Amino acid sequence: MSAANKTILLVDDDQEIRELLEAYLSRAGFLVRATANGAQFRQAFDEAPGDLLILDVMLPDEDGFSLCRWVRQHPRQPHVPIIMLTASSDEADRVIGLELGADDYLGKPFSPRELLARVKALLRRAQFGQERPAGEILVFDDWRLDMVSHRLFHNDGEEVILSGADFALLKLFLDHPQQILDRDTIGNATRGREPMPLERIVDMAVSRLRQRLRDTEKPPRLIRTVRGSGYLLAATVQPGHGH
Secondary structure, eight states: OOOTTOEEEEEOSOHHHHHHHHHHHHHTTOEEEEESSHHHHHHHHHHOOOSEEEEESOOSSSOHHHHHHHHHTOSSOTTOOEEEEEOOOOHHHHHHHHHTTOSEEEESSOOHHHHHHHHHHHHHHHHHHHTSOTTOEEEETTEEEETTTOOEEETTSOEEOOOHHHHHHHHHHHHSTTOEEOHHHHHHHHHSSOOTTHHHHHHHHHHHHHHHTTOOSSSOSSEEEETTTEEEEOSOEEEEOOO
């Protein structure tokens, strides 16, 4: 995946980290726009959202969680890939970020090389979604998914915002309806790396997708748990027409 013409917008109140990331990612060929707080970030995003966001969780004026939520509800580019940086070793921080629609997280301290690998993996995934034939719609259960815009619509007209991770997981299920997918398959397809701990991340991602699909019955009706094996999409998938 070429970094050419790809813009990264980042927010971190630590000047040293900000300058380090700006220099490192710029050397890798990205155009980097760095901001120091939530207000600067919002203004920069409104001006030009960019191709990928890096959000520090701890900021002086607001936290990265509220920025992540704001981006996911933004009319301009709600599906832009998001990586969150957390100084906390608390798993709850990572869970909250992923629940709000972040695509990945990295704990501080981290190596810039690791961050660059995550950035490239997410941009590859986003590009893959854009390369599908224009106007491809998949219909399943009470839902319609536009494979190009990543927009998900319920038959009652509601639109659900999907993060990149949500979309990747849903696409995996739609590509393999009525088939049992194990956690390794799901983890590799949706994370683009070997996540730790795999089981926790996968179960959380499936739980979040069930929420998006209103699949909250006990036991779930649409994405079924197959004990000891993994998960199965219990729906027929067929091509549809534009929304």
